[in-house]
Amino acid sequence: MAETILKVENLNVKLDNELIICNLSFEVKRGEVLTILGPNGAGKTVLLKTLLGIFPFEGKIEWKKGIKIGYVPQRVPFVKDFPISIEEFFKLKTKDEKEIREVLKLVGFNESFLKKNLGELSSGQYQRILVAWALIGNPDVLLFDEPTTGIDISGQESIYQLLERLKKEKNLTILLVTHDLSVVFKFSDYVICLNKCPICQGKPKEVVTPESLSKLYGQEIKFYEHYHGH
Amino acid sequence: MATNFFEILISGIFVGGVAGYLGSLMLSKKMTIVVDPLSHLALPGVALALIFGKDISLGAFLFLFFGAILIWFFEQKTKLPTETIIAILFTVSLAITFLFLSEHEIEEALVGDISKIGKIESLIIVLISLFVFFLIQKIYPKLTLISISEDLAMAEKIDLRKYQFLYLLSISAIVALGVKFVGGLLVAGLTALPAASAKNLSKNLKTFRLLSSLFGIISAIFGVFLFQKTNFPAGPMIIVVGFLFFIISTILKK
Numbered sequence: 001m002a003e004t005i006l007k008v009e010n011l012n013v014k015l016d017n018e019l020i021i022c023n024l025s026f027e028v029k030r031g032e033v034l035t036i037l038g039p040n041g042a043g044k045t046v047l048l049k050t051l052l053g054i055f056p057f058e059g060k061i062e063w064k065k066g067i068k069i070g071y072v073p074q075r076v077p078f079v080k081d082f083p084i085s086i087e088e089f090f091k092l093k094t095k096d097e098k099e100i101r102e103v104l105k106l107v108g109f110n111e112s113f114l115k116k117n118l119g120e121l122s123s124g125q126y127q128r129i130l131v132a133w134a135l136i137g138n139p140d141v142l143l144f145d146e147p148t149t150g151i152d153i154s155g156q157e158s159i160y161q162l163l164e165r166l167k168k169e170k171n172l173t174i175l176l177v178t179h180d181l182s183v184v185f186k187f188s189d190y191v192i193c194l195n196k197c198p199i200c201q202g203k204p205k206e207v208v209t210p211e212s213l214s215k216l217y218g219q220e221i222k223f224y225e226h227y228h229g230h
Numbered sequence: 231m232a233t234n235f236f237e238i239l240i241s242g243i244f245v246g247g248v249a250g251y252l253g254s255l256m257l258s259k260k261m262t263i264v265v266d267p268l269s270h271l272a273l274p275g276v277a278l279a280l281i282f283g284k285d286i287s288l289g290a291f292l293f294l295f296f297g298a299i300l301i302w303f304f305e306q307k308t309k310l311p312t313e314t315i316i317a318i319l320f321t322v323s324l325a326i327t328f329l330f331l332s333e334h335e336i337e338e339a340l341v342g343d344i345s346k347i348g349k350i351e352s353l354i355i356v357l358i359s360l361f362v363f364f365l366i367q368k369i370y371p372k373l374t375l376i377s378i379s380e381d382l383a384m385a386e387k388i389d390l391r392k393y394q395f396l397y398l399l400s401i402s403a404i405v406a407l408g409v410k411f412v413g414g415l416l417v418a419g420l421t422a423l424p425a426a427s428a429k430n431l432s433k434n435l436k437t438f439r440l441l442s443s444l445f446g447i448i449s450a451i452f453g454v455f456l457f458q459k460t461n462f463p464a465g466p467m468i469i470v471v472g473f474l475f476f477i478i479s480t481i482l483k484k
Binding site for chain 2 (some may be wrong): 055069071073081083084085089091093115133
């Protein structure tokens with residue numbers, strides 16, 4: 001049995017006096033992929049940020065001691081017209097040039113990319129750079145917010161292949177925010193359906209049903225069809 | 231030739247260079263919005279210092295710091311947009327300047343007066359500039375990350391408030407020195423102009439930082455020499471030269 005690396009008990013998060021996350025409990029074991037599924041405004045991003053220690057909370061969040069976390073945010077605004085090269089962007093996090101070249105290679109870029117301006121990248125390339133950035137420092141866990149946002153179909157495919165490969169090569173544990181059902185089924189061991197309070201959680205095949213989805217999204221027909229499409 | 235020409239030139243080079251360097255940190259809109267209004271708040275500080283016969287840089291520095299708190303207070307209390315509060319404070323400070331100062335003092339407050347810079351002042355200016363330079367050098371990577379993404383910065387456990395405070399401190403110090411050269415009205419240009427020109431020509435941070443500092447230094451040198459030749463006030467000269475660089479850089483921008 002793999003070791004537990006994250007334990008969350010009765011998590012409640014309030015921001016500006018509004019309850020964003022209520023009564024959430026779950027565990028993550030090493031090497032698992034956990035997806036967090038839910039509509040917009042359901043508190044998915046807030047959950048990741050709370051796990052990172054950015055937001056205050058009530059309840060318990062217990063990371064295994066010494067665990068290192070890499071974070072890929074949903075959007076990093078304001079990069080076009082930003083006079084910064086990719087190399088300089090990496091150097092904001094580490095001085096180790098060898099490590100920079102390594103993480104770059106891991107996400108499938110060669111060294112010539114280092115001199116490029118961050119603003120020149122396509123959104124797919126940019127997301128890979130952010131993944132590489134998160135991989136600096138050799139994290140055990142990757143928190144990834146909405147990998148599919150703003151990426152074309154071919155790019156979408158490859159970012160998940162990339163995550164699969166990274167998971168194998170680096171024995172990564174991955175927590176993934178998404179609203180894409182196919183990702184949940186293909187990719188994850190455990191899913192939390194979140195709409196402020198948890199609607200369902202468990203193995204995707206067991207808990208993600210038309211009933212739980214309609215409860216999660218409140219739009220039965222649309223998501224019923226989507227569900228059957230996969 | 232002014233007897234203190236050398237002191238003026240050296241001080242100008244240091245203040246101009248560090249102001250330009252500081253300007254290159256204003257990558258994001260949020261940071262630019264902080265600096266511009268703050269530098270306008272230098273004006274009442276200068277006015278008060280002149281009324282009480284104190285050094286204008288000291289007055290400006292204290293008021294800048296106080297001003298940041300004042301803006302914050304009005305924002306919290308009134309929920310008005312920052313721009314509105316700035317506009318209010320700025321016009322009031324102009325009004326106070328016109329009410330209480332003599333004609334010559336008004337000119338000094340508005341556009342600066344470098345004729346008073348002696349050996350000791352220039353030494354102090356050089357030392358403070360150097361201090362701010364090293365401070366910026368130290369906070370540069372983290373502040374850059376904060377500008378790119380506060381989320382990434384917080385995930386890296388960077389204390390946002392600490393760095394924003396140090397940034398504010400640097401701005402207050404440089405703007406306070408800057409008012410001696412260009413006065414309370416023009417001081418925002420010392421940081422904004424070199425950075426804007428440099429940004430036009432830069433693809434990476436290294437070039438951006440270097441060019442921004444360089445434009446600051448060259449503007450100051452030209453401004454001081456033109457002041458010497460023409461006897462126009464140096465402050466507006468420095469700003470006009472800075473603007474010329476901006477025009478050229480805009481034309482050269484690819």
